Amino acid sequence: MSEPAIVCRNLGMTWNAGTARAHEALRDINLEVRPGEFVVLLGPSGCGKSTLLYLVAGLEAYNLGTLEAFGAAVSGPSPDRSLIFQQTSLLPWLSVWQNVTFGLALRGEPVEARRAAAKEALSRVGLSDAMDKRPDELSGGMRQRVAVARSLTMRPRVLLMDEPFAALDVQTRAKMQDFLLDVWRSSGASVLFVTHGIEEAVALADRVVVVTARPGRIKAIVPVDMPRPRDPFSREAERLRAELTGLLRDEVDRAFAEQEAFA
Amino acid sequence: MIARVAAKAGFHEAGRPLLSAERKASISAWASKCGWAIISVGMFALIWELLWAVGLADPKLLPPPHVFLGNFVEQARNFNTAQRWQIGAGVAAGPTPWEAVGITILSSTGRVFTGLLLAAVGSIVLGVSIRYSGWAERLILPTVTLLAPVSPVAWLPVAIFLFGIGNGPAVFMVFIALFFTMTLSTIAQIDAVDRNFINVARTMGATKRQIYARVVVPAILPGLLVVLRLNLFGAWMVVLVAEATGVGYGLGQVIMLARNTFNPSLVFFTITLIGLLGFGFDWLLRKVQARVLYWVPENKVIAGV
Numbered sequence A: 001m002s003e004p005a006i007v008c009r010n011l012g013m014t015w016n017a018g019t020a021r022a023h024e025a026l027r028d029i030n031l032e033v034r035p036g037e038f039v040v041l042l043g044p045s046g047c048g049k050s051t052l053l054y055l056v057a058g059l060e061a062y063n064l065g066t067l068e069a070f071g072a073a074v075s076g077p078s079p080d081r082s083l084i085f086q087q088t089s090l091l092p093w094l095s096v097w098q099n100v101t102f103g104l105a106l107r108g109e110p111v112e113a114r115r116a117a118a119k120e121a122l123s124r125v126g127l128s129d130a131m132d133k134r135p136d137e138l139s140g141g142m143r144q145r146v147a148v149a150r151s152l153t154m155r156p157r158v159l160l161m162d163e164p165f166a167a168l169d170v171q172t173r174a175k176m177q178d179f180l181l182d183v184w185r186s187s188g189a190s191v192l193f194v195t196h197g198i199e200e201a202v203a204l205a206d207r208v209v210v211v212t213a214r215p216g217r218i219k220a221i222v223p224v225d226m227p228r229p230r231d232p233f234s235r236e237a238e239r240l241r242a243e244l245t246g247l248l249r250d251e252v253d254r255a256f257a258e259q260e261a262f263a
Numbered sequence B: 001m002i003a004r005v006a007a008k009a010g011f012h013e014a015g016r017p018l019l020s021a022e023r024k025a026s027i028s029a030w031a032s033k034c035g036w037a038i039i040s041v042g043m044f045a046l047i048w049e050l051l052w053a054v055g056l057a058d059p060k061l062l063p064p065p066h067v068f069l070g071n072f073v074e075q076a077r078n079f080n081t082a083q084r085w086q087i088g089a090g091v092a093a094g095p096t097p098w099e100a101v102g103i104t105i106l107s108s109t110g111r112v113f114t115g116l117l118l119a120a121v122g123s124i125v126l127g128v129s130i131r132y133s134g135w136a137e138r139l140i141l142p143t144v145t146l147l148a149p150v151s152p153v154a155w156l157p158v159a160i161f162l163f164g165i166g167n168g169p170a171v172f173m174v175f176i177a178l179f180f181t182m183t184l185s186t187i188a189q190i191d192a193v194d195r196n197f198i199n200v201a202r203t204m205g206a207t208k209r210q211i212y213a214r215v216v217v218p219a220i221l222p223g224l225l226v227v228l229r230l231n232l233f234g235a236w237m238v239v240l241v242a243e244a245t246g247v248g249y250g251l252g253q254v255i256m257l258a259r260n261t262f263n264p265s266l267v268f269f270t271i272t273l274i275g276l277l278g279f280g281f282d283w284l285l286r287k288v289q290a291r292v293l294y295w296v297p298e299n300k301v302i303a304g305v
């Protein structure tokens, strides 16, 4: 077997460690993501899902354990691991195509090459017409698609996605999920996808990782052995949703109790 | 299908108005704004005139607008120009009234503008270097923080020691009045840049230099232009003070002359000019803002007239 894309061993992370505001977000995370695998992180709000993606992206430093990507310890960001943020993150002073090829511009690629790359990436997300628009002229869903296109131009081997479709209506989200599966299949990249939607997890994942409330630990890893395209009304899907709902319920209750006690 | 296409085409042919609806709406909004401005100023002037008519406002102390705006030529004689300071030139020698007023206005405006530009460029460069390099921060930031709260008036003697008389000290005053506060506000703007923007650049492999050049600087420009606009009035004030204390001719010097010769008409005339200039400058900066910062929606660019 080829080496795993991502390996976390006893990974732990405390925000503002060593200060009065220290806050343990993650503890004892043990997880392997295989090349080309689609892994979904599921957990209550505030459990540290975004934090885990930040660590894998190399944007924040972990304090405990080890974290490796393709056999090398993660010590900083790399175009190999591309993060699509929870909040929109398009640069408002750049046009859509300039946003999409921002990474290529950083490498000093010429304008024509960049425009061509933008055209290709945007057509893959169904936004060829938006090339020369500005981000604030797009809807929220379109912006997220541009963000996906931007990640694709970097040809990452790992796509990290932080609730990218949370703000979309049900129909648009379903379309975006299909589209994401297409992109995932054709790119061969691994995907680490955060959501708190159980339906979304069942629709997308090879494996669902359920994370506990603070500090985030792995409560269970649930494999989803369903062929794609998946029927959300099948018996197996039904059963998986019930299982995940049960696993999540206690955690959401605990998260709520904690946050209440905090306030 | 064909009928629908035809109907659509017909609509475009016949239905296109001379001015688009949007343009019309913006023109009418602008006209109404102007209308209210005229009414507002007119009302103020009218009350003043009425007070004068019934004898409540003494024309020797508070001459009404028709008096101080009515005798332009008379007023203009007080607008000294460089030539009148020259030895050998008679009192009558010199430019026409319009030229005299124009030269005075231009010289004050030029000082404000030059000082503003130097301060803006200087503070962006210094603010960015302080955040870019830890060494710059440790070496420079304490001094900047200490000097920022010093009132610009306190720098006046320094301006005169350094630059004597003329444009130099007035420009220096504007510069010094804005430079430190704008440096601090550049730093504050840098700290407030959306972390996500920086993280996007980092995940794409940007170097620190690229992050500053391609993310930080564009992100802080809108805030800095607002700061610049807010400081515009301060710049005018400092220039007037500098001119009034005798470091140059200009509008401030005219006000001082009016005070010394007890000429309220001249005071109000000059105040009118200064008001109009300030307004014009602000308008200009707002246009620049809309032009340079095309990505900031108009209504977010600080509410104004």
Ligand SMILES: Nc1ncnc2c1ncn2[C@@H]1O[C@H](COP(=O)(O)OP(=O)(O)OP(=O)(O)O)[C@@H](O)[C@H]1O
Binding pocket: A015, A016, A023, A025, A043, A044, A045, A046, A047, A048, A049, A050, A051, A052, A086, A196, A214
């Ligand atoms: N930059 C930060 N500084 C300090 N603490 C942080 C920071 N970001 C997150 N935290 C804390 O870490 C914990 C986990 O946050 P995180 O954003 O990873 O949660 P999440 O699972 O993504 O939640 P959500 O589903 O609401 O997005 C939270 O308790 C939060 O308060």
Ligand SMILES: [Mg+2]
Binding pocket: A049, A050, A051, A086, A162
């Ligand atoms: Mg999150």
